[in-house]
Amino acid sequence: MSTPQDVPTHGFRHDPMGWALSDEAPEAAIVRKQVLRRPAEGDEQVLSDAIGALLAGQNSDGGFGEEGKETAGALLKMLDLGVASSARELRAAGEALGRRVAAGATSTCAGDEATELPMAIGDARALCGIGETAAPELHATLRWHADNVDLWINRGCPWGQAATITALAAGRGVLDIEDGLREALTWASEAVNGAGCISYFDPWSFVEIAATTDHPLAGAMLRKQLTLILRTQSPDGGWTMPDWWPTSQNSTVVFRALSRHGLLDVLRGLPPLPPGYKIGRTVATPAGDLWGLAWDGQAWWTCDEATNTAISFSGADGAVLRTVELPQGAGRGLGCWDGAPTLAQGSPWEKDPKRIVRVDPRTGACLAEMSLDCLNHAGGVAAVDGHVWVADSFFGRLFCFDGDGEVVREHVSLAGPLPVGLAADGDTLWHDDLWVPFFIRTGLDDGGQFVDCIEKPFREPFAPKPYGGVTRGMGHNDEGLWVIDREHGRIIQVGSAAPDGVAA
Structure with a gap:
C-alpha cells in the first residue's frame, strides 16, 4: 500500500457541516463560534452553561480538584470554551496554579526520570495559555524540554509526546525554543505511518498538536493523518466520542486542525472517500x-x-x-x-x-x-x-x-x-x-x-x-x-x- 499523499485526492464521506450546524453540544457551539465564525442562536447560553458547570468545581482559593491538582486542566478547558484570559475566575485559577508552582507542589521527573523539573509540562502549557509566563520555574521547564528533545521524544505515556509539543508551541513567545519545537515536530511528522498512527501513542493527541499550532511541520503531520481522520467520521459528520472513550478524539479538535491548516474546505470539495476494504x-x-x-x-x-x-x-x-x-x-x-x-x-x-x-x-x-x-x-x-x-x-x-x-x-x-x-x-x-x-x-x-x-x-x-x-x-x-x-x-x-x- 502507498502512504498518504501530500495532496489529498478524496474528501469526507459525510459533510462535516451537517454536524457543525446542527449539533447542540458545547463542542459544536465552540466550532460554530470560534472556527466557522457562524454562531447559532442559543450557542452563548450553551457555552455559558458549560462554563458554569466547570466553575462550580472551583475551590475557594481559585484552584480545582483536591489540593488544586486539576487546576491546569480546568484552565485549558476554560480557554477552550472561550473564557477571556482577563476573566476573574480564570485569573484566580492562574494565581492558584502559580502558588502551587512556587511551593514546589508541581515538580516532576522528566525524560530519563533522572531530571527533576519544577513543574509538569501540562502546567507550563496552561500558564502560557493565560499569559502568566514570568515564573522562573516555567522558563526552566520549557528550556529543558526544548534542549533535551532526545530524552523525552518517542517514550513515555501515549499522550506525553503531544502534551509536551503543544506546551512548547504555546511557549514560543516566551523563550527562544524554536529549534527544540522544530526537532520534536520533525520527529512527529516523519513518524506518522500509513495508518495515520505513531506506534503506541494516541494518534488523536497529534491531531490536537495541529489544532493548536500553525507550524508547517504540524500541517505536514496532519496531512499524513488524513488517512485516519477521514475513516473515523461519524455519519452525522462529526468525530465526537463518548466521554468515557480514552483517546483524545473529538470533533472540535478535528475542525480546528483542518481549518488552521487550510484543509477543511479542500476536503469538502473533493469526491467522498470510498470504502478501504x-x-x-x-x-x-x-x-x-x-x-x-x-x-x-x-x-x-x-x-x-x-x-x-x-x-x-x-x-x-x-x-x-x-x-x-x-x-x-x-x-x-x-x-x-x-x-x-x-x-x-x-x-x-x-x-x-x-x-x-x-x-x-x-x-x-x-x-x-x-x-x-x-x-x-x-x-x-x-x-x-x-x-x-x-x-x-x-x-x-x-x-x-x-x-x-x-x-x-x-x-x-x-x-x-x-x-x-x-x-x-x-x-x-x-x-x-x-x-x-x-x-x-x-x-x-x-x-x-x-x-x-x-x-x-x-x-x-x-x-x-x-x-x-x-x-x-x-x-x-x-x-x-x-x-x-x-x-x-x-x-x-x-x-x-x-x-x-x-x-x-
Missing part, C-alpha cells in the same frame, strides 16, 4: 457465542464463550470437525502454537490467574501453562518462528515467550496504538486496534514497523459504530486475513479495496 470469500461459522480465530495449518479454531469449548471447523465449508472442552479461565486471546490451540486467559477485572494455556487439539487437556503476570491485560495471541506473542491490551505493547515460558522480548510496540487481537502472517503480525479503524500489519525486526493496513468493515463492541473497536476474532492463512463477522454468522476474508491502499 473488500470482502472476499466467506465461510459459515458454528453456532455459539464465538470469540477468537486461529488457523492450525489445516482448519480454523474458534471458542464458544457460552460452553467454554474450542471448536475446530473446516475452512472450506464451515463443517465442525471437533469440539473440546477448555480449561477454566476467562479467554482473552486465541492462537495456534505448533498446531495446538493456545489461549491467553485471565480477566483484568477479576483475580483469575493470567496465563498462556496450550491445549491438546484432540482432548482439550492442558499441554503447557505459562504465567502472564508480566502483562496488565492479557490480549491477543499469535505464534511466529516457534515463539508465542501476547498483546498487553492495556499498555499497547507485546511480549514474546519461548517454549519454556521465558520472556525473550518485552514491551514491543506495533504500528498502531492499542493492539487487541493478533494474527501471524509470516514473520509479521496483523493486529486489530481498539483506537483506530484498521487492521494493521507490523514487522517485528525492531518493532513498530508499518507494513500494511486494511480498513475494518465493521467495528465492535467497545465503541459506537463506525468508530474503532475490536472484532471478536482474527486469523491468517494462505488466502489472507480473516475476521469473524458475528452479525452474519460467518468469517470473512478481507483485503484492501484499491491498489493505492489507504491513502486519502
Whole structure:
C-alpha cells in the first residue's frame, strides 16, 4: 500500500457541516463560534452553561480538584470554551496554579526520570495559555524540554509526546525554543505511518498538536493523518466520542486542525472517500457465542464463550470437525502454537490467574501453562518462528515467550496504538486496534514497523459504530486475513479495496 499523499485526492464521506450546524453540544457551539465564525442562536447560553458547570468545581482559593491538582486542566478547558484570559475566575485559577508552582507542589521527573523539573509540562502549557509566563520555574521547564528533545521524544505515556509539543508551541513567545519545537515536530511528522498512527501513542493527541499550532511541520503531520481522520467520521459528520472513550478524539479538535491548516474546505470539495476494504470469500461459522480465530495449518479454531469449548471447523465449508472442552479461565486471546490451540486467559477485572494455556487439539487437556503476570491485560495471541506473542491490551505493547515460558522480548510496540487481537502472517503480525479503524500489519525486526493496513468493515463492541473497536476474532492463512463477522454468522476474508491502499 502507498502512504498518504501530500495532496489529498478524496474528501469526507459525510459533510462535516451537517454536524457543525446542527449539533447542540458545547463542542459544536465552540466550532460554530470560534472556527466557522457562524454562531447559532442559543450557542452563548450553551457555552455559558458549560462554563458554569466547570466553575462550580472551583475551590475557594481559585484552584480545582483536591489540593488544586486539576487546576491546569480546568484552565485549558476554560480557554477552550472561550473564557477571556482577563476573566476573574480564570485569573484566580492562574494565581492558584502559580502558588502551587512556587511551593514546589508541581515538580516532576522528566525524560530519563533522572531530571527533576519544577513543574509538569501540562502546567507550563496552561500558564502560557493565560499569559502568566514570568515564573522562573516555567522558563526552566520549557528550556529543558526544548534542549533535551532526545530524552523525552518517542517514550513515555501515549499522550506525553503531544502534551509536551503543544506546551512548547504555546511557549514560543516566551523563550527562544524554536529549534527544540522544530526537532520534536520533525520527529512527529516523519513518524506518522500509513495508518495515520505513531506506534503506541494516541494518534488523536497529534491531531490536537495541529489544532493548536500553525507550524508547517504540524500541517505536514496532519496531512499524513488524513488517512485516519477521514475513516473515523461519524455519519452525522462529526468525530465526537463518548466521554468515557480514552483517546483524545473529538470533533472540535478535528475542525480546528483542518481549518488552521487550510484543509477543511479542500476536503469538502473533493469526491467522498470510498470504502478501504473488500470482502472476499466467506465461510459459515458454528453456532455459539464465538470469540477468537486461529488457523492450525489445516482448519480454523474458534471458542464458544457460552460452553467454554474450542471448536475446530473446516475452512472450506464451515463443517465442525471437533469440539473440546477448555480449561477454566476467562479467554482473552486465541492462537495456534505448533498446531495446538493456545489461549491467553485471565480477566483484568477479576483475580483469575493470567496465563498462556496450550491445549491438546484432540482432548482439550492442558499441554503447557505459562504465567502472564508480566502483562496488565492479557490480549491477543499469535505464534511466529516457534515463539508465542501476547498483546498487553492495556499498555499497547507485546511480549514474546519461548517454549519454556521465558520472556525473550518485552514491551514491543506495533504500528498502531492499542493492539487487541493478533494474527501471524509470516514473520509479521496483523493486529486489530481498539483506537483506530484498521487492521494493521507490523514487522517485528525492531518493532513498530508499518507494513500494511486494511480498513475494518465493521467495528465492535467497545465503541459506537463506525468508530474503532475490536472484532471478536482474527486469523491468517494462505488466502489472507480473516475476521469473524458475528452479525452474519460467518468469517470473512478481507483485503484492501484499491491498489493505492489507504491513502486519502
